[in-house]
Amino acid sequence: MRLSRYFLPVLKETPSEAQIASHRLMLRAGMIKQSSAGIYSWLPLGYKVLKNIERIVHEEQQAAGHIPMLMPTLQSADLWRESGRYDAYGPEMLRIRDRHERDMLYGPTNEEMITDIFRSHVTSYRDLPMTLYHIQWKFRDETRPRFGVMRGREFYMKDGYNFDIDREAAMHAYNRHLVSYLRTYERMGLKAIPMRADSGPIGGDDTHEFLILAETGESEVFYDSAITDLHLGARPIDYDSVEQCQAVFDEWTAPYARTDETHDEALFEETPEERRRVSRGIEVGQIFYFGTKYSESMGAKVTGPDGQVVPVHMGSHGIGVSRLVGAIIEASHDDKGIIWPEGVTPFACGIVNLRQGDSECDAVCAQIEAELMTAGLDPLYDDRDERAGAKFATMDLIGLPWRITVGPRGLKNGVVELTSRRTGESEEMSVEAAVDRLVQIYTS
Numbered sequence: 001m002r003l004s005r006y007f008l009p010v011l012k013e014t015p016s017e018a019q020i021a022s023h024r025l026m027l028r029a030g031m032i033k034q035s036s037a038g039i040y041s042w043l044p045l046g047y048k049v050l051k052n053i054e055r056i057v058h059e060e061q062q063a064a065g066h067i068p069m070l071m072p073t074l075q076s077a078d079l080w081r082e083s084g085r086y087d088a089y090g091p092e093m094l095r096i097r098d099r100h101e102r103d104m105l106y107g108p109t110n111e112e113m114i115t116d117i118f119r120s121h122v123t124s125y126r127d128l129p130m131t132l133y134h135i136q137w138k139f140r141d142e143t144r145p146r147f148g149v150m151r152g153r154e155f156y157m158k159d160g161y162n163f164d165i166d167r168e169a170a171m172h173a174y175n176r177h178l179v180s181y182l183r184t185y186e187r188m189g190l191k192a193i194p195m196r197a198d199s200g201p202i203g204g205d206d207t208h209e210f211l212i213l214a215e216t217g218e219s220e221v222f223y224d225s226a227i228t229d230l231h232l233g234a235r236p237i238d239y240d241s242v243e244q245c246q247a248v249f250d251e252w253t254a255p256y257a258r259t260d261e262t263h264d265e266a267l268f269e270e271t272p273e274e275r276r277r278v279s280r281g282i283e284v285g286q287i288f289y290f291g292t293k294y295s296e297s298m299g300a301k302v303t304g305p306d307g308q309v310v311p312v313h314m315g316s317h318g319i320g321v322s323r324l325v326g327a328i329i330e331a332s333h334d335d336k337g338i339i340w341p342e343g344v345t346p347f348a349c350g351i352v353n354l355r356q357g358d359s360e361c362d363a364v365c366a367q368i369e370a371e372l373m374t375a376g377l378d379p380l381y382d383d384r385d386e387r388a389g390a391k392f393a394t395m396d397l398i399g400l401p402w403r404i405t406v407g408p409r410g411l412k413n414g415v416v417e418l419t420s421r422r423t424g425e426s427e428e429m430s431v432e433a434a435v436d437r438l439v440q441i442y443t444s
């Protein structure tokens with residue numbers, strides 16, 4: 001992409017309404033524009049990051065054997081009356097009446113709708129286990145929408161639902177989700193810690209929230225620092241293996257890690273004092289096992305192997321896709337701007353032409369752009385007639401992890417400069433070497 005043809009409305013001034021770094025930076029980098037309280041348009045740069053996060057979520061869900069689908073944003077109130085949540089949900093639910101005076105709502109979550117789909121089509125244990133998920137906009141009329149996309153009213157969420165024959169099978173689904181979530185967040189360059197949490201209005205027994213440590217987080221968290229040393233890494237996982245998923249669950253739940261809702265000081269004190277941490281965190285996901293809560297009230301039953309008809313055991317599992325855009329920035333920025341992890345960056349690298357209009361500089365920039373694109377990478381070429389300082393400031397603000405700088409002085413020696421946004425370190429090398437390095441970084 002050529003910057004001269006792109007739509008990147010960066011702001012020079014720091015917007016006064018933004019209280020935290022990610023919100024400020026998303027506005028300044030031209031990623032979002034507020035349309036009304038807690039509701040945002042995703043401008044091209046923000047949209048690219050959102051889609052990258054969404055893609056990683058899809059890939060990891062499907063790697064775990066979960067089936068993608070799509071349910072609507074608008075739901076009928078009748079389904080929610082069946083489960084009893086229409087009245088229970090309260091003012092966070094946006095209630096709408098259509099022209100025929102039918103009660104509708106903008107879905108805050110989809111347990112009822114998915115249970116209805118399931119009960120309409122599945123009647124035998126032979127179709128289990130099954131996990132269906134979708135990534136769809138949700139609406140919750142939060143009392144205090146704030147921090148930009150981190151606590152929006154309209155937000156993008158992956159929500160998945162498992163259907164299993166009994167509690168034991170549903171607990172495997174729970175563990176499988178835990179493992180796939182760890183992998184999902186690691187691919188985004190994040191350390192998200194599963195913490196025992198409280199189930200809230202979804203209802204249920206077992207639940208873990210995934211939190212990213214950040215001072216601006218809304219939850220208070222208590223944890224054993226040993227948990228921050230754990231990595232899933234590239235270890236192969238067989239998601240059908242009960243033992244493997246259980247082993248990862250055990251590894252990540254052995255160290256103490258809880259949110260304030262479930263914190264138990266006496267238990268915490270069993271952790272050696274030097275490893276005890278009290279901090280703040282951003283919730284980027286949550287997994288629940290809630291048994292037969294919805295299947296009983298809504299009649300989602302299957303015939304078991306012994307011929308008996310039993311309600312299915314369910315759980316629901318959410319990832320805050322749009323919140324993650326802000327959360328990643330909270331975890332990865334400096335005073336110049338955003339620092340995108342390679343996994344989610346909107347462009348693989350920036351190309352800065354120090355002398356636009358110089359035929360050699362222009363030709364080399366165009367060559368780098370073309371070679372990167374041929375290799376399947378997506379560069380952003382700053383081809384504007386601007387001062388070098390302004391070009392660097394824009395690149396630093398929008399946070400592309402790599403920058404190739406092309407100038408007449410370097411070209412005399414046959415080199416360009418490759419700079420890491422994270423470390424600030426620059427290295428001079430040939431065009432081929434720079435392209436090779438980037439291809440290696442993005443394909444390894």
Ligand code: ATP
Pocket residue numbers: 109140142149150151152153154155156157200283284285286318319320321322323
């Ligand atoms: P919170 O406690 O932050 O209000 P929640 O526990 O009500 O969130 P869940 O129902 O668990 O939310 O939804 C799954 C995920 O969706 C959350 O982990 C979070 O990342 C994201 N999410 C929830 N509410 C919002 C919101 N208002 N804006 C953006 N993302 C949200």
Ligand code: MG
Pocket residue numbers: 209283285286
């Ligand atoms: Mg939650």
